[in-house]
C-alpha cells in the first residue's frame with residue numbers, strides 16, 4: 001500500500017515527500033532549534049492550586065539572581081494593558097494571573113534569564129502567597145447553587161454557566177420519540193484528553209526596537225490569525241508583526257490557540273531588548289495547554305421494532321475549564337456537534353449543549369477533529385450499537401438499513417447541514433469484505449463457546465470539515481477563507497504561497513501536486529511556502545481538516561487562473577484566438593492542429609519576455625485567489641475493529657483494525673494513508689489509555705507521559721485500509737479532507753468492540769473510555785464507574 | 789566543567805554546568821539540533837542517540853557522565869553525505885510526518901539492524917517500543933526499517949540518488 005511507489009513527476013499519485021530529505025538528516029527547523037545572538041530564555045511560574053486568591057507575589061529574590069534579566073507578573077502586565085487576552089470564543093483569559101488562579105498550572109509569573117536552567121532556578125525564588133478557595137471539578141456540579149463562582153472577574157457572571165445551545169426541532173423530536181416502538185438511552189462520557197504533540201509549544205520573540213518590528217517564531221497552526229490577535233491584544237501594527245512557524249513538531253489542534261507563554265516571550269523581548277525563547281516542558285503542555293473533548297452526554301435513540309431509526313436526542317454538559325478558550329467558529333459554541341445524527345436518515349433530531357466553567361485548564365480544542373465532530377460521531381455510533389443490542393440485531397445490518405441513500409444527496413439533515421455526497425453502503429460493504437465480517441462472527445461464536453472474549457466493533461462516521469463559508473462562520477470575526485498566491489518564473493518553475501500551515505501533513509508535497517496537476521509543471525519544479533506571514537497570503541490556518549478543502553481549493557483555482565492567463569499569452573504566440581486553443585496537461589495547442597502549441601514553460605518565458613503581448617494582457621505569469629467555500633465537505637468511512645480481551649487481566653488488545661475512508665479525490669494516496677494510520681493510533685490511545693483526570697482538589701492526574709499514556713508500536717496493529725472515492729461536487733478538485741477522520745471514527749469502533757466482547761458473558765452494555773484494564777475489569781464485575 | 793565527547797567521529801568539547809543533561813549539551817552546546825526533546829520523564833525517546841553504539845535516551849544522562857564516550861546523532865548517520873539505508877527507508881515508506889521522532893527512530897533502527905540484519909515485524913516493534921511517534925501509527929516506520937533491512941548497503945547507492953522526488 002503506502003510503500004515505495006513509482007513517483008509521478010506530474011500531477012496526483014503517491015510520491016515521496018519533499019519534506020523528508022531534511023527530516024531524515026535532523027535538519028527540521030523546529031522552534032527550539034533556533035539560537036539567536038544574545039538570546040535569553042523565559043520560564044513560567046505556574047499555580048500549584050486549582051482555585052485560590054493571590055494575596056501577594058514577592059519577586060525580589062528572583063530578580064536578584066545574577067543571571068535573571070526580568071521578572072514579569074500579572075501586575076506588570078496590567079500596567080501595559082496585557083494582563084488579559086481574548087480567547088477564540090469571545091471570552092477572556094489571564095495571561096498572568098492578577099486576582100486569582102483558576103486551574104492548576106495557570107501562569108502566574110514569567111522569568112527571563114541568560115540560560116534555560118537559570119530561568120527555572122529563579123522560578124523557585126518567587127514567593128506567592130495564596131488563599132485557597134473551594135474548587136469546582138465535576139462539571140455536573142458546576143451549576144449547583146452552592147458552587148463557587150470561578151469567573152468573578154467577569155461583570156454580571158453570577159454562576160459558572162457559559163452558554164446553552166441547541167440544534168434541531170425539539171417538539172418534532174419529542175413527537176417522534178412518543179410514537180417510537182423502542183427508545184434506548186445511555187449516559188456517555190467523552191472524557192478529557194489531550195493532543196500532546198511530541199513537540200511542546202514554544203516561541204522565540206524578537207522585537208527590533210529600531211524598526212519596531214516583532215518577529216515571532218512560534219508553534220502555531222494558524223499564523224495569520226495569531227498575527228491579527230497580537231495586533232489586537234498588544235496594539236502592535238499588524239504590518240510590523242511577522243510570524244514564522246518553521247517546522248511544527250505536531251499540532252493536532254493543540255497549537256491553534258494563543259498561549260500566555262507566547263505573549264510573555266513578546267513582552268520579555270520588548271522589556272529586555274533581546275530575543276527571548278520560551279519553550280514549555282511536557283508537564284506544562286499537558287497541564288495548561290488546550291485539552292480536548294470533556295463532554296458528558298445523555299443520549300436517546302428512537303426506532304421502530306424492526307430497526308428503523310426514527311429519532312435521536314441528546315443533552316450535553318460541556319466542561320470548558322476556567323476560561324472559555326474553545327477554538328471554533330463564533331456562531332457555534334458547541335462546534336459542529338449538531339452533525340450528531342450521523343450517517344442515518346432520521347425523522348427528527350435534537351441536541352442541547354450547556355457549557356460550564358470548572359477549575360480545570362482551558363481549551364476544548366479540536367484534537368484531530370473538526371470542532372466537536374468527534375464527540376458527535378462517538379455519541380451516534382454508540383447509540384446505534386445500544387439500539388442493536390436492545391433489538392438483538394446485527395450492528396452492521398442495522399446501519400445498512402438506516403443509511404442515507406446515494407440518491408438522497410445533497411442531503412438536508414434535521415439539524416441544518418447539507419451533506420454534499422455519499423455512498424455509505426458501498427464503503428460499509430467494502431469494510432465488511434476486507435474484514436471478512438461473516439467469518440469473524442463465526443470465529444467469535446467458536447471462541448465464546450470456549451470462554452474466550454473476542455469483540456467485533458463497527459463505526460460508520462460522517463464528518464463535516466473544511467470550515468467554512470463566510471456567510472455561516474468566522475473565528476474572532478475573521479472569515480474562514482484561505483488565500484493562495486502562485487508565481488511562475490520565466491523558466492517555468494513556480495512558487496506557491498498558501499495560508500494553510502503544515503504540521504506533518506506534507507503540504508509542501510501535496511500542494512505542489514495540485515499545481516502540477518492543473519498546470520502540468522513537474523511537482524519537483526514547484527516550491528510551496530507556508531507559515532511565514534510575510535511570505536504567504538492571509539488565511540485561517542490548518543485544523544478541522546480544512547487544508548485541502550479550503551487552501552487546496554484556493555490552490556487549484558489560482559492555478560486555473562494562471563492557466564487562463566497562459567492561454568491568452570499562448571494565443572498571441574500561436575497567432576490564434578484564445579477560443580481556438582485547447583488545453584492538455586502542460587500545454588495549450590490549436591484545436592485540430594495539435595502540433596501547433598506552446599508548453600507552459602514556453603509561455604512563462606514569453607510572459608516575462610521582451611516581445612509584445614496580446615492587447616490587454618498583463619505581463620508575467622502569476623495570480624492570487626481567495627477561496628470562500630460554498631459548503632463544508634462531508635468525508636465518511638466505515639471502520640471495523642476486532643479486539644481480544646484477556647479474561648484474567650481485562651487487558652484489551654486491538655488485534656485488527658479495518659478502515660475504509662472516503663475522502664473524495666486523493667491527491668497523494670501515500671500521504672492520505674499515512675494520515676489515516678496516525679489518526680487510528682491516536683484513536684486507539686483515546687479509547688484505551690489517554691485521560692486527563694483530576695482529583696477532588698483539582699490536581700491534574702495526567703500531567704506527564706508517565707500518567708498520560710500514548711500508544712507505542714506494541715499497542716497498535718498493522719492497519720488494514722480500503723478506499724472508496726465519492727468526489728465532493730462543489731470542491732474544485734472533488735477532495736474532502738482526511739486528517740481527522742480516523743480519530744473521529746476509531747474510538748467508537750473500539751468501544752463497540754469491547755462491549756461486543758463482554759455483553760453476552762458479562763452483561764456489559766456500556767463502558768466509558770479510556771478502556772484501561774482496571775476500568776474494563778470493573779465493568780466485567782458490574783461496577784463500571786465513569787472516568788471522572 | 790569541560791566535557792569532551794567523540795560525536796559523529798569528531799572530538800567536541802564545551803564548558804558546561806555539571807548538571808547539564810546530555811540532550812541539552814548536544815543541542816545547545818554542540819549545536820546538533822537533530823536530537824530532539826519531547827518529555828521530562830524519559831518516555832518519548834525523541835532524544836535517542838547511539839552511545840558507544842547502543843541506543844540511549846540522552847535526557848537520562850548527564851553530559852559529564854558521557855565524557856570520553858562515543859556518540860552518534862542523526863547528523864552522523866549519512867556517512868560522507870550518502871544516506872544510511874534507514875534514512876532512505878523512512879523516505880521510501882513515508883516513515884515520518886512531522887519528523888520530530890524521526891532522528892531517535894532512525895538511530896534505534898540502525899542499532900537494531902547492526903545487531904539483527906533481518907528483524908521480523910514484531911522485533912522491529914519491540915525495538916522501537918520505548919519511543920513515541922504521534923503521527924505515523926507506526927506501520928510505516930516498521931516498513932521503513934524492513935526496507936532498510938532489504939536494501940543493505942551494496943544496493944543502496946543507486947536508490948539514494950532519487951531522494952527528494
Ligand code: FES
Nearest residue numbers: 826830832833847
Ligand atoms: S526527551 Fe522524552 S525520552 Fe528523552
